[in-house]
Amino acid sequence: MWILLLLPFIGLLWVPFYNHALPALFGFPFFYWYQLVWVPITSLLVWIVYRNGAREGERR
Amino acid sequence: MKTDINWTALVIFVLFFALVTVMGFAASRWNRGVSHKGAHLDEWGLGGRNFGAWITWFLVGGDFYTAYTVIAVPALVYAVGAYGFFALPYTIIVYPIVFVIMPRLWHQAHRAGHVTAADVVWGQYGSRTLEFAVALTGVVATMPYIALQLLGMEAVIKALGLSGELPLAAAFVILALYTYSAGLRAPALIAFVKDLMIYIVVLVAVVLVPMKLGGYSAVFAAANDAFTAKGGATGLLLKPQQMLPFATLALGSALAAFMYPHTLTGIFASNSADTIRKNAVFLPAYTVLLGLIALLGFMAHAARLTVTNNNDVVPMLFNTLFPSWFAGFAFAAIAIGALVPAAVMSIGASNLFTRNFWKPYVKPDITPAGEQAVAKVVSLVVKAGALVFILFLPTKFALDLQLLGGVWILQTFPSVVFSAFSRWFRAPALLAGWAVGMVYGSWVAFADGTKPVHTFVFGGSSYAVYTGLLALVANIVVAVVLQAVLGGRRSGEEAAAVPRTGR
Numbered sequence A: 001m002w003i004l005l006l007l008p009f010i011g012l013l014w015v016p017f018y019n020h021a022l023p024a025l026f027g028f029p030f031f032y033w034y035q036l037v038w039v040p041i042t043s044l045l046v047w048i049v050y051r052n053g054a055r056e057g058e059r060r
Numbered sequence B: 001m002k003t004d005i006n007w008t009a010l011v012i013f014v015l016f017f018a019l020v021t022v023m024g025f026a027a028s029r030w031n032r033g034v035s036h037k038g039a040h041l042d043e044w045g046l047g048g049r050n051f052g053a054w055i056t057w058f059l060v061g062g063d064f065y066t067a068y069t070v071i072a073v074p075a076l077v078y079a080v081g082a083y084g085f086f087a088l089p090y091t092i093i094v095y096p097i098v099f100v101i102m103p104r105l106w107h108q109a110h111r112a113g114h115v116t117a118a119d120v121v122w123g124q125y126g127s128r129t130l131e132f133a134v135a136l137t138g139v140v141a142t143m144p145y146i147a148l149q150l151l152g153m154e155a156v157i158k159a160l161g162l163s164g165e166l167p168l169a170a171a172f173v174i175l176a177l178y179t180y181s182a183g184l185r186a187p188a189l190i191a192f193v194k195d196l197m198i199y200i201v202v203l204v205a206v207v208l209v210p211m212k213l214g215g216y217s218a219v220f221a222a223a224n225d226a227f228t229a230k231g232g233a234t235g236l237l238l239k240p241q242q243m244l245p246f247a248t249l250a251l252g253s254a255l256a257a258f259m260y261p262h263t264l265t266g267i268f269a270s271n272s273a274d275t276i277r278k279n280a281v282f283l284p285a286y287t288v289l290l291g292l293i294a295l296l297g298f299m300a301h302a303a304r305l306t307v308t309n310n311n312d313v314v315p316m317l318f319n320t321l322f323p324s325w326f327a328g329f330a331f332a333a334i335a336i337g338a339l340v341p342a343a344v345m346s347i348g349a350s351n352l353f354t355r356n357f358w359k360p361y362v363k364p365d366i367t368p369a370g371e372q373a374v375a376k377v378v379s380l381v382v383k384a385g386a387l388v389f390i391l392f393l394p395t396k397f398a399l400d401l402q403l404l405g406g407v408w409i410l411q412t413f414p415s416v417v418f419s420a421f422s423r424w425f426r427a428p429a430l431l432a433g434w435a436v437g438m439v440y441g442s443w444v445a446f447a448d449g450t451k452p453v454h455t456f457v458f459g460g461s462s463y464a465v466y467t468g469l470l471a472l473v474a475n476i477v478v479a480v481v482l483q484a485v486l487g488g489r490r491s492g493e494e495a496a497a498v499p500r501t502g503r
Helices: A002-013 A030-055 B007-029 B041-049 B053-064 B067-080 B082-112 B117-125 B128-159 B166-182 B185-213 B215-230 B240-257 B261-268 B273-282 B284-302 B310-321 B324-361 B368-392 B395-410 B413-420 B427-447 B467-486 B492-497
Strands: B453-458 B461-466
Touching (some): A002 B240, B007 B166, B041 B368, B053 B185, B053 B261, B082 B261, B082 B413, B128 B395, B185 B284, B240 B395
């Protein structure tokens, strides 16, 4: 589960993957909306790990 | 920039400023709980260690995303484009880091009554030298950061049409007084108002401004034209040579972010490790806000603004596009947005001074009430210092120092964090790593003309990397090698200090 927390690092630090203008969304070049989309994704990933930890009684 | 006073905006501004001033003074009686410790540094310096998930969300959000950010990120985006957006990956990947590290540090602090990062280091390694190194780095890195908050405030005061240094000094004296009397409770309570105001301003701006300017496509197109005309390392996309600096700046800044005294104070003030974990899930909401704020830099191009000082981009945009009453509201949001981090930073620096300089070297038998008294006075000195800094020294000096401060604070990462995961390291190895990181990082940054990025030539091609991260690598390598050579022997000082009880 903790491995999920590595995804934002891969998604955001591998810059050549998203340094493009297209496809654009609502007038935003890909570079911009791609980064913004990572915000809720990261929240979700952290939440999944949090829920999982809580279930295993990590809630100290 | 308008030179005449904008009266409507000024009245709104003063009104909100007065509101938070009253709140600041009233805060000393707020959220006291049944476990109030009376005159105790835990009360003034950590708000009673009693902040739940909501208060922590507002406090850390208001403290981490500073007013200077609201001014400086759009200014950088206005000047160079895509490169300025490194703040976005930075403030995203910081949360997995917070989630993994900070609950563990909170447990260490909670168990032993630690108030500062240097307390944690003393508790874990029992080395006064390493404690001193970490505390000194924290204080030195924070001082220019406080000064930069003043810079943010100065920009909006100027936009209101006020001239001279008196308004800025007056605002800061008020801040100093209620921080003195209410401690961390003051910025925590004010953060509610500040954050709501900033959310309103930014949501209105990102809806209203593109409507006036012809939509986001037009905003990006205008910015693209401006960058094409400007040339150089600017543009809507990163140049190939900018990608590595972009990624390393994001990673290095994210690792450094919660080593600062002001952010760590917010962590230690929370009531449980679970509060911190929940906040790692919900704090990214502020990152969306930051992304939208950064776009203001592009909107300035679409609005055809030309500024002499990039820091005037946001105030000028608001003055041009908003009715004056809303501009006043927006300026109040930014100015109040400067008060919260400035207060927490001065409290964090005072806690460090009291716990890690005053207690070990001046008055070892100090009581918690005595600690609180010392910290309160120091917070006044710290703020006065920041004000003098801004009023009498060139702005560039504060900017350069803040930049170096980022490189420096990152060098405390191994000392503060590693003990939460491994018992292998000992103080001498970590201290040597810290020293190497500090010297190497400062030297490289100075040699590059106080730029945060260092360029290597390697096998015919050049690579540019964030200096702080480079120094951190040197720091860790030295610590690991030295630890492997020295082995697990504890120094005498350390053996004597462990086990160490709380206060």
